[in-house]
Amino acid sequence: MKALFTFIQVLFFIFLALFLIGGVAIVATQALGVITLNGAIVTGVKAWLAPATFTCATLCAVCAFILNYAPRSLR
Numbered sequence: 001m002k003a004l005f006t007f008i009q010v011l012f013f014i015f016l017a018l019f020l021i022g023g024v025a026i027v028a029t030q031a032l033g034v035i036t037l038n039g040a041i042v043t044g045v046k047a048w049l050a051p052a053t054f055t056c057a058t059l060c061a062v063c064a065f066i067l068n069y070a071p072r073s074l075r
Helices: 002-035 039-067
Strands: none
Touching: 002 039
16 A cells, blocks of 8 residues: 555656646747747647646646545555
8 A cells, every 4th residue: 555655656756747848838838939929928828738737737726636545654
């Protein structure tokens, strides 16, 4: 049981890092599009990067939900 919760905790941190990096990439790319007055960049990054970022955020939340049920002795 401990190995399962340890694995889920590792997944949690991986997904956390990926969705934070994805969020920063989305915001930075959109800011670049605003600065360069290029609307295609602003809308294109949403279609290109947002689905993967939102998926990582969802999987991170699912892992956090599961880790909430880990026994106190395993935390």
